[in-house]
Amino acid sequence: MDSARRLGPAQIGVLAQLGVSTVLLGGIYALIAVGLTLIFGIMRVVNFAHGEFLMLGMYLAFWAFTAYSVDPWVMLFVSIPIFFVVGLVTYALVMRGVIHASHNVQIFTTVGLSTALQNVALVLWTGDFRIVRPWHSSVVIRFADTAFNLSQVVAFLIAVALTVALFAFMKWTHTGRVMRATAQDGDAATLMGIDTDRVYRLTFAIGIAAVGAAGVLVAPLYAVYPTAGLQFVLLAYVVVVLGGLGDMVGAMLGSLIVAAVEVIGSYLFGVAWKEVLYFVLFIAVLAFRPAGLFGQRGAETLGA
Amino acid sequence: MAAALRGRAGALAFFAVAAAVPLAVRDQFFLDTLILILLWGALSAAWNVAGGYAGQVSLGHSAFFGIGAYSAALLSARYGQSPWIGMLIGMVLSVGAGLIIGYLSNRLRGPYFALSTIAFSQVLLIVASRWRGFTAGSEGIPVPFRPGFATLGLGHVAWAYLALGLAALFYGIQVYLERSRVGYQLAGVREDEDAAEALGIPSRRLKVVAVTASAALTSVCGTLWAQYVGFVDPFYVFSVDLSIRFALNTIIGGMGTALGPWLGSILITALETYLRATFAGMKTGFAGIYLVIYGVALILVVRFVPEGLAGVGARLRARWTRAHA
Numbered sequence: 001m002d003s004a005r006r007l008g009p010a011q012i013g014v015l016a017q018l019g020v021s022t023v024l025l026g027g028i029y030a031l032i033a034v035g036l037t038l039i040f041g042i043m044r045v046v047n048f049a050h051g052e053f054l055m056l057g058m059y060l061a062f063w064a065f066t067a068y069s070v071d072p073w074v075m076l077f078v079s080i081p082i083f084f085v086v087g088l089v090t091y092a093l094v095m096r097g098v099i100h101a102s103h104n105v106q107i108f109t110t111v112g113l114s115t116a117l118q119n120v121a122l123v124l125w126t127g128d129f130r131i132v133r134p135w136h137s138s139v140v141i142r143f144a145d146t147a148f149n150l151s152q153v154v155a156f157l158i159a160v161a162l163t164v165a166l167f168a169f170m171k172w173t174h175t176g177r178v179m180r181a182t183a184q185d186g187d188a189a190t191l192m193g194i195d196t197d198r199v200y201r202l203t204f205a206i207g208i209a210a211v212g213a214a215g216v217l218v219a220p221l222y223a224v225y226p227t228a229g230l231q232f233v234l235l236a237y238v239v240v241v242l243g244g245l246g247d248m249v250g251a252m253l254g255s256l257i258v259a260a261v262e263v264i265g266s267y268l269f270g271v272a273w274k275e276v277l278y279f280v281l282f283i284a285v286l287a288f289r290p291a292g293l294f295g296q297r298g299a300e301t302l303g304a
Numbered sequence: 305m306a307a308a309l310r311g312r313a314g315a316l317a318f319f320a321v322a323a324a325v326p327l328a329v330r331d332q333f334f335l336d337t338l339i340l341i342l343l344w345g346a347l348s349a350a351w352n353v354a355g356g357y358a359g360q361v362s363l364g365h366s367a368f369f370g371i372g373a374y375s376a377a378l379l380s381a382r383y384g385q386s387p388w389i390g391m392l393i394g395m396v397l398s399v400g401a402g403l404i405i406g407y408l409s410n411r412l413r414g415p416y417f418a419l420s421t422i423a424f425s426q427v428l429l430i431v432a433s434r435w436r437g438f439t440a441g442s443e444g445i446p447v448p449f450r451p452g453f454a455t456l457g458l459g460h461v462a463w464a465y466l467a468l469g470l471a472a473l474f475y476g477i478q479v480y481l482e483r484s485r486v487g488y489q490l491a492g493v494r495e496d497e498d499a500a501e502a503l504g505i506p507s508r509r510l511k512v513v514a515v516t517a518s519a520a521l522t523s524v525c526g527t528l529w530a531q532y533v534g535f536v537d538p539f540y541v542f543s544v545d546l547s548i549r550f551a552l553n554t555i556i557g558g559m560g561t562a563l564g565p566w567l568g569s570i571l572i573t574a575l576e577t578y579l580r581a582t583f584a585g586m587k588t589g590f591a592g593i594y595l596v597i598y599g600v601a602l603i604l605v606v607r608f609v610p611e612g613l614a615g616v617g618a619r620l621r622a623r624w625t626r627a628h629a
Contacts, residue, residue, distance in 0.1 A: 046415035048363075097607050103414030104361050108555060108606045111363065111548055116599025122592035226592075230544070234426060237419050245416075272434045279427045283408075286420045290412055 013145030018263050020146050024156040026252075026259035031159040031214040032232055033239040033251045034166060035207035041246025042183040042203040043099060048110040050236060051229025052117035053208050057083065057215020058224040059121065062130050065219075071134050072151075076158065076216050083212025087205030099200055121226040130224040137220045155217040162213060166206070167248060179203060183246065231275075235262075238282040244292025254293075312479075314617065315563045319472060326464040335460040341566070341573045342467035343529055348553035348565035349474040350521035355551060356560035357481045358514035359494030360409045363547045364421030367405075367428050368398045368519040370541035372526025374432060377445045377536040380455070387447075387456045391527040395520045402519030406512035422544060429542035444537040447530055456531040463532055470528065471566065474521065478562035490514060494560075522550075545595075552598055556605050558612030567613045572598065 036050045060079055064070040090113070098109045139150040170176040182189040182199045190196055215229075222228065239258050243250025258278055265274040285293065325338055347369065354360045375397060376390025401424070408420045433442045451457040458466065481487040492500035493507040501507050530536045540546065549572075557568030579594040609616060 046419070048418075094603060101607075104359075104559075105606045105610060107361060107363075107415055107418055108551065109603050111551075112599045112602030112606070114599070115545070115548060115602065116596050119592035119595035119599065123596065234422070237423075241416075241419065273430070276427055276430050279423045279430070282423045283420060283427070286412060286416065286423075287408055290416060 014267075017146045018267055020148065022256065022260045022263045024148065024152055025263060026256040027156040027159045027163075028214065028218060029235060029239055029255035029259055030163050030252045031217070032211055033236040033243075033255055034163050034248060035210035035214075036233075036236050037240040037243065037246055037248055037251040038166075038170075038210070039204060039207040040240065041248070042179055043095075043200050045095070045099070045106050045110070046245070047207070048107065048233075049114035049117060050207075050211055051231075051233025052114050052121075053083065053086070053211045053229070054215040054218075054232050055121060055224075055226065055229035056086070056117065057212040058219045058222075058228055059125060059130075059215075060212070061216040061219035062132050062224045065132050065134060066130075071136075072132060072216050072219050073134075073136075073154065073158075076213055079216045080209050080213050084205045084209040086212065087208030088201060090208065091201045091204040095200070095204055096197070099197075118226050118229070125226070127226055132219045132224065134220055151220040155221065158217055159214065162210065163252065166210060170248065175202070235278065238278050241282060241290075242285055242293055247292065250292055257293075312563075315475060318563065318566060319468070319475070322468050322471070323465075326461045330461075332460055335464055337573065337577050339460070339463050339467045339532065340577075341569050342464070342471045343525060343532070344549075344553055344573055345566035345569035346467070346470050346474045347522060347525045347529075348550050348557070348569055349471075349478055349562075350518050350525060351550035352478065352518075352554045352559065352561075352565050353481065353521060354515045354518035356554055356564070357478070357487065357494070358490050358511055358518075360511055360515050361414075361418055361551070362405070362421040362515070362518075363418045363544065363551070364405070364423070364425035365518070365522050365550050366542050366544070366546040367401060367421070367425035368522035369526035369529070369546060369550075370425070370428055370432065370538070371398045371401060372523030373530035373536045373541045374439065374445070375523075376527040377447045377530050378439070380450075380531075381445050381448055386454050387527060387531050388454065391524055394523040394527050398519040398523035399516055402516035403512065405519065406515035409511050409515055410508045422547070425542050425544065425547060429538055432538035432542060439538065442538060444535060447534045447536065449534060456528075466528070470525070475562055475566075477521070482562060486510070491560075549598075552602055554612075556601065556612055558614030561612065561614035564612050564614040571613070 032050075032054060036047060039045060039047050039050075057079060060082070061072040061075050064075045064078075065072060094109060094113055098105050101109075134151070136150040136154065141148050141150055141153060170180060178189070178194055179199055179202070181192070182194060182196050186196055189199075218232075235258060239254040240246075240251050241254075242257055243252070243254030258281075261278045261281060262274050265277040269277070322338065322342060326335060329335060351362070351365050354362055354365075372391065372394035375394030376387040379385040379390035379393065380387050405421060405424060409417050412420055432439045435441065439445070449457050453462075481490065489500070489505045490510055492503065492505055493510055497507050526541065530541070553568035553572055554565050555568070556571060557566065558564030575597065576594050579597070583593060605612065611619075
């Protein structure tokens with residue numbers, strides 16, 4: 001324990017490893033959270049079924065790999081259009097009717113969707129833990145004193161690329177501008193001739209496509225099972241609340257904070273207790289800065 | 305008296321039947337179903353106090369259920385104490401936890417509040433499943449069976465009447481919430497908090513009281529449930545699924561109605577028992593089919609019949625009265 005206090009080469013190595021782990025993890029969390037925050041920001045709906053779409057993405061990667069030996073990296077490109085369509089269909093069947101309903105109706109609609117999807121997966125594919133092991137998950141990259149497997153590094157790079165692409169889309173395209181306008185003031189947007197129903201449909205589909213793609217990316221890194229989405233989505237809630245619900249830049253910063261808490265927490269206290277840390281952080285943020293670390297005060301008590 | 309009973313014929317019939325069944329039926333399977341219907345209904349009624357009457361929708365009520373279950377189980381398994389003492393300790397702890405959650409409910413509305421309650425129950429889940437030295441961790445705790453009322457080692461008939469007494473008590477609490485000044489004030493806060501506040505209703509204090517009372521009632525049910533079932537598994541008693549189930553029964557039966565929680569419980573418990581029995585021999589995952597039905601039912605009910613079964617009943621009765629007036 002004494003030697004750990006002194007800052008030798010070994011300790012710098014540990015710090016570097018922790019730092020890089022944080023960034024790698026944060027990038028993936030950002031992709032999961034960004035869809036959630038997008039849907040909330042524009043539709044004002046907290047999607048409690050968000051984790052289930054991640055789980056479906058993981059199963060898609062698992063079955064493609066097991067049944068047809070398709071690498072998850074290839075599957076990624078297929079998954080984006082698939083989940084975009086899944087998002088459109090879910091919007092039409094489930095979300096469209098409750099978009100103007102009360103919070104409680106919206107909460108229980110997405111909670112019901114979550115329960116149904118989880119158990120459809122349970123019925124179809126049983127509760128067994130499934131593992132996807134493509135060639136790249138056993139390739140280790142060493143850089144200075146740090147070591148990472150290739151799946152993780154590439155998952156991070158793709159996640160960052162997708163998040164940045166989504167960000168650019170929202171910022172610079174006409175559709176993105178229309179979506180942001182609807183988020184700011186739905187009624188005014190309608191008066192300007194914006195078809196808000198179309199905006200909501202597109203928003204939901206994009207959010208689901210992002211989280212589905214994230215599911216495919218994380219499949220080689222974590223076990224796949226029907227409630228696999230829960231742990232990630234709880235984490236995504238922490239991320240988006242930290243960053244301020246609906247705030248995309250906040251979601252990215254929030255991902256890094258949560259990843260840092262997780263990485264450093266598991267190093268100091270062991271893997272078993274890391275979740276307690278970020279839930280306590282979550283409750284503390286909700287209690288003291290409910291609009292997020294960077295958000296405007298008061299957002300949480302508005303019609304939010 | 306007549307006024308108090310008006311519109312409560314359904315409830316009277318329900319409790320009368322529930323009281324008569326154990327006299328006539330000795331079949332354990334049937335009695336077990338009755339006990340579960342009454343207990344699930346009582347749990348949903350406890351949720352209803354916060355979610356239905358005060359409008360504070362929690363998705364983390366399993367936290368209080370687990371506190372009640374663990375308090376009694378640990379006390380009787382480790383220290384040989386009566387579960388009734390455990391029930392009291394559980395209530396005290398849940399009141400403390402309820403005050404914390406109630407405080408959050410003052411600052412947060414809608415989905416933010418629901419999220420914070422989920423996080424709260426997850427913290428307790430992690431502590432209960434990882435703190436091996438005290439809670440036995442993820443292995444759970446078997447509750448020792450010692451015959452006698454003081455140790456809650458009862459037969460099925462005694463359990464049925466205990467559950468019935470609890471159900472009647474909780475029903476009474478809800479009726480009080482419908483007819484008393486506090487109840488009307490809560491309804492005001494639920495429908496329009498700002499307007500209620502403007503009328504001088506102490507909305508913040510009322511919400512905290514409602515959430516705390518709901519927590520204490522849930523904890524009592526948690527204790528009884530653990531003693532009845534005989535085993536406490538952290539991944540069950542603190543699960544999000546369990547919290548959803550309290551809400552599901554209430555929503556299907558009718559949020560903010562006194563009999564609603566039991567109407568929902570009859571339907572859901574009967575459905576679960578039937579489907580479990582039907583699919584018991586099939587591959588393990590198939591048992592999940594009833595949860596798929598829950599999920600779809602939840603989506604359909606909040607969309608098309610948000611007032612629940614009790615609301616539909618009231619509507620039909622009103623139509624019938626008008627037609628025959």
